[in-house]
Amino acid sequence: MSITIKDVAKQANVSISTVSRVINDSKPVSDDIKMRVVKVIEELGYKPNPVARSLVTKKSRLIGVLIPDISDPYIAELLNAIEEVAKTYDYDIILCNSYGSLESEEHYMHLMQTKQVEGMLFLTYKLRTSHKNFFEKSQMPVVMINRDASELNLSSVSVNNFDAVRELTSKLFEDGHEDIVLIRNGKESDVFGPSQYEGFKQAHEDHGKSFDEESVYNGSFQVKHAYDIVRGLIQDKKVPDAIVATTDSMAVGAINSLVDGGYKVPEDVSVAGFYDTKIAELYRPRLTAIHQPIYDIGAVAIRLLIKQITGEAKETTHFYLPHDLIERESTRKK
Amino acid sequence: MSITIKDVAKQANVSISTVSRVINDSKPVSDDIKMRVVKVIEELGYKPNPVARSLVTKKSRLIGVLIPDISDPYIAELLNAIEEVAKTYDYDIILCNSYGSLESEEHYMHLMQTKQVEGMLFLTYKLRTSHKNFFEKSQMPVVMINRDASELNLSSVSVNNFDAVRELTSKLFEDGHEDIVLIRNGKESDVFGPSQYEGFKQAHEDHGKSFDEESVYNGSFQVKHAYDIVRGLIQDKKVPDAIVATTDSMAVGAINSLVDGGYKVPEDVSVAGFYDTKIAELYRPRLTAIHQPIYDIGAVAIRLLIKQITGEAKETTHFYLPHDLIERESTRKK
DNA sequence: TTGTAAGCGTTATCAG
DNA sequence: CTGATAACGCTTACAA
Numbered sequence: 001m002s003i004t005i006k007d008v009a010k011q012a013n014v015s016i017s018t019v020s021r022v023i024n025d026s027k028p029v030s031d032d033i034k035m036r037v038v039k040v041i042e043e044l045g046y047k048p049n050p051v052a053r054s055l056v057t058k059k060s061r062l063i064g065v066l067i068p069d070i071s072d073p074y075i076a077e078l079l080n081a082i083e084e085v086a087k088t089y090d091y092d093i094i095l096c097n098s099y100g101s102l103e104s105e106e107h108y109m110h111l112m113q114t115k116q117v118e119g120m121l122f123l124t125y126k127l128r129t130s131h132k133n134f135f136e137k138s139q140m141p142v143v144m145i146n147r148d149a150s151e152l153n154l155s156s157v158s159v160n161n162f163d164a165v166r167e168l169t170s171k172l173f174e175d176g177h178e179d180i181v182l183i184r185n186g187k188e189s190d191v192f193g194p195s196q197y198e199g200f201k202q203a204h205e206d207h208g209k210s211f212d213e214e215s216v217y218n219g220s221f222q223v224k225h226a227y228d229i230v231r232g233l234i235q236d237k238k239v240p241d242a243i244v245a246t247t248d249s250m251a252v253g254a255i256n257s258l259v260d261g262g263y264k265v266p267e268d269v270s271v272a273g274f275y276d277t278k279i280a281e282l283y284r285p286r287l288t289a290i291h292q293p294i295y296d297i298g299a300v301a302i303r304l305l306i307k308q309i310t311g312e313a314k315e316t317t318h319f320y321l322p323h324d325l326i327e328r329e330s331t332r333k334k
Numbered sequence: 335m336s337i338t339i340k341d342v343a344k345q346a347n348v349s350i351s352t353v354s355r356v357i358n359d360s361k362p363v364s365d366d367i368k369m370r371v372v373k374v375i376e377e378l379g380y381k382p383n384p385v386a387r388s389l390v391t392k393k394s395r396l397i398g399v400l401i402p403d404i405s406d407p408y409i410a411e412l413l414n415a416i417e418e419v420a421k422t423y424d425y426d427i428i429l430c431n432s433y434g435s436l437e438s439e440e441h442y443m444h445l446m447q448t449k450q451v452e453g454m455l456f457l458t459y460k461l462r463t464s465h466k467n468f469f470e471k472s473q474m475p476v477v478m479i480n481r482d483a484s485e486l487n488l489s490s491v492s493v494n495n496f497d498a499v500r501e502l503t504s505k506l507f508e509d510g511h512e513d514i515v516l517i518r519n520g521k522e523s524d525v526f527g528p529s530q531y532e533g534f535k536q537a538h539e540d541h542g543k544s545f546d547e548e549s550v551y552n553g554s555f556q557v558k559h560a561y562d563i564v565r566g567l568i569q570d571k572k573v574p575d576a577i578v579a580t581t582d583s584m585a586v587g588a589i590n591s592l593v594d595g596g597y598k599v600p601e602d603v604s605v606a607g608f609y610d611t612k613i614a615e616l617y618r619p620r621l622t623a624i625h626q627p628i629y630d631i632g633a634v635a636i637r638l639l640i641k642q643i644t645g646e647a648k649e650t651t652h653f654y655l656p657h658d659l660i661e662r663e664s665t666r667k668k
Numbered sequence: 669t670t671g672t673a674a675g676c677g678t679t680a681t682c683a684g
Numbered sequence: 685c686t687g688a689t690a691a692c693g694c695t696t697a698c699a700a
Contacts, residue, residue, distance in 0.1 A: 002693095003694065004692090004693055004694085005694060006693080012672085014670080015671045016671090016693090017670075017671060017672080017673095017695080017696080018669090018670060018671075020671090020694065020695060020696085021695095023694095024695080025646075026695085027669085027670095027695085027696095028669065029669070029670085030669060031672085032669085033669085036572050047444075047447075047448045048448075048693085048694075049389075049448075049450075049693050049694070050448055050449060050450070050674090050691090050695040051385055051388045051389050051394070051450055051692090051693080051694090052389055052692070052693035052695090053693080053694055053695075054385045054676095054693090054694095055383075055385050055386055055389055055677070055678090055693080055694075055695095056676050056693090056695045056696080057676090057677045057694085057695070058676080060385070069414075070404070070410050070413045070414055070417070071407060071410035071411050071414055071612075073405060073407070073410075076404050076405035076407075076410050077405050079404045079405075079429075079431075080404055080405055080431065082429070083404070083429065083430070083431045092428055092430075092445070092449065093428065093429050094426055094427065094428060094429075095413075095417065095428075095429045096417070096426075097413075097414065097417045097418070103688095110381075111426070113381075114381045114382075114383075114384055115384060115426065116383075116384070116385055124393070142682075145684070146694055158369075223612075223616060243687080252616055253616075256616070256618065259618065278405075278557075279613065279616070282557060282583070282586055282587075282590070282613070282617075283616075283617065284593065284618070293670075318639065331680095336677095338676095338677055339677065339678065340677080348686080348687085349677085349686065349687045349688075350677090350678085350679095350687090350688095351680085351686070351687060351688080351689095352685090352687075354678070354679060354680090355686085357678095358679080360679085361685080361686090362685060362686070363686085364685060364686090365687085367685085367699095382677080382678075383676090383677050383678070384678095385676085385677080385678090386677030386678040386679090387677080387678055387679075387690095388677070388678090388691090388692095389676090389677080389678070389679090389692045389693070389694090390677085390678050390679045390680080390691075390692050391678080391679065391692090392692085466678090644688060664678090
């Protein structure tokens with residue numbers, strides 16, 4: 001039997017409403033009574049029962065975070081930020097890992113509703129109609145990560161993927177590479193796919209290069225996939241000058257494949273990654289990559305969500321956070 | 335205004351108790367009434383309010399998971415398992431990331447209590463008295479991960495770290511290495527430190543080698559730390575034949591340091607890791623490492639916890655899961 | 669400024 | 685088998 005507001009009231013010789021008032025300081029309470037109550041609370045070690053509280057206030061102080069893969073280092077770092085700032089606002093996180101399966105996502109979206117989370121952070125590999133429908137129906141505050149969700153009339157935060165890929169590709173052209181291949185997350189996945197694709201194309205245009213659809217490969221987030229794609233390239237004797245991967249681990253997969261096939265990186269082929277997760281610095285050669293302010297993306301997203309929950313933010317907005325091009329050892333000037 | 339049990343009762347022309355009964359099928363309800371109610375529930379899309387439910391049943395269907403670092407790949411994989419099996423039992427996870435800070439851990443442990451989680455999974459770098467006190471007071475079911483917690487009278491699951499290090503070190507001796515160094519997580523951290531240390535020592539004894547305290551270095555979970563330790567070794571011209579790191583990323587840090595210092599791995603020095611996380615296969619040279627059934631550890635832990643919650647498991651037990659020695663390219667026979 | 673009492677949406681007890 | 689009704693612990697009008 002835990003100790004309740006009643007116990008405190010009795011012990012302090014006041015009504016429970018008074019106790020409630022001092023807990024929330026929602027209404028004026030005379031100083032002496034307040035002190036008395038506070039003292040009793042301390043003595044008894046009373047903690048308000050959040051469940052009872054939620055029942056009446058309809059607020060759970062819970063935020064749902066729906067992501068496709070916890071073990072993705074990018075997502076892990078995001079989570080660090082989310083968790084940390086949520087804590088400072090006294091919110092807790094309910095974590096849901098969908099493995100990218102739509103079924104799972106749907107399951108969780110409903111769960112969130114019934115669990116009365118106050119808002120949710122959403123990161124998906126592929127955005128679908130059923131997501132859209134859900135967000136429209138449930139009036140729950142949502143912010144989307146790593147994707148511009150203005151089309152859904154949702155707030156979101158990400159880097160500008162178009163610019164990032166364009167910049168990275170351009171840099172490679174400027175370094176004297178002619179034949180560049182893009183390995184991106186499966187065609188299916190259009191999280192940031194479209195604009196990355198466009199950025200890649202744009203860079204060709206910028207440098208007066210002809211663009212060939214064939215130079216874009218659709219991998220997946222799996223390392224092995226990138227590995228296999230490059231192995232295919234080697235077998236077909238279509239090894240390019242440079243490879244842009246839209247994930248650090250895909251870049252690593254590509255490099256491994258190249259090395260296993262007898263090529264040197266960056267001497268024979270330049271390879272660049274995306275995100276700049278820990279492995280970029282850890283792997284040898286160190287990865288040239290687009291650095292994303294991952295922690296900040298998470299932090300901005302959760303703050304934005306909390307503002308929406310409290311009503312401080314009304315309009316939906318999209319935040320683009322700045323990225324950087326970090327040159328390391330996996331690319332070179334020709 | 336969400337739809338409640340009352341609405342269903344009214345619509346179906348029964349009392350709310352009847353509705354409650356069909357929801358939980360806690361008591362017999364005649365078939366026709368049951369059908370009527372079910373139908374109304376479907377039509378109205380009624381979902382019981384878990385908060386109200388919790389208030390009366392004192393059950394939250396929430397499990398707290400307290401860990402020191404989400405972005406540690408080992409922990410991320412653990413989380414995958416935890417999350418996945420929790421879902422099948424219809425529990426949700428509240429995730430708390432302490433960054434290894436005791437203060438944070440204490441904060442969260444109390445939070446768990448007030449949030450009425452039904453049980454918790456606990457993973458810490460260092461076990462302290464205040465943890466012990468907490469677990470004793472709160473009668474909450476707890477299972478400890480990666481550490482034998484029998485001394486706290488708590489259930490736990492891990493591999494046998496003593497055996498694992500002993501085996502790995504022995505293998506290195508058998509391969510002809512003489513001078514082996516152990517780089518483990520900081521001395522402070524005694525998660526698995528003591529028994530790993532003992533295992534290392536035991537291997538020396540097993541092979542009739544003299545053991546020198548000096549061959550044990552206390553790093554931290556940080557890659558950089560391992561890197562620096564090895565750099566120090568190089569500067570002091572005390573480069574050993576082989577290095578055992580108690581973490582894959584520490585092994586990578588060690589190798590990087592060696593390579594940057596002009597040594598070849600495994601030609602000059604053999605380096606072995608621990609855990610066998612993704613990077614072991616990704617990095618070149620591929621890491622020789624102790625493989626841990628990480629997913630299984632998580633899965634067993636959460637199942638055990640749930641059993642404790644439901645009362646199926648009464649006794650506290652410690653599970654040792656089997657490990658493997660995976661030989662790859664970062665070590666060699668001399 | 670303080671207290672009384674009516675909920676919040678369920679489950680559970682107890683009659684019928 | 686079914687229906688009132690009392691909790692659960694708290695917030696919040698409404699009175700005093």
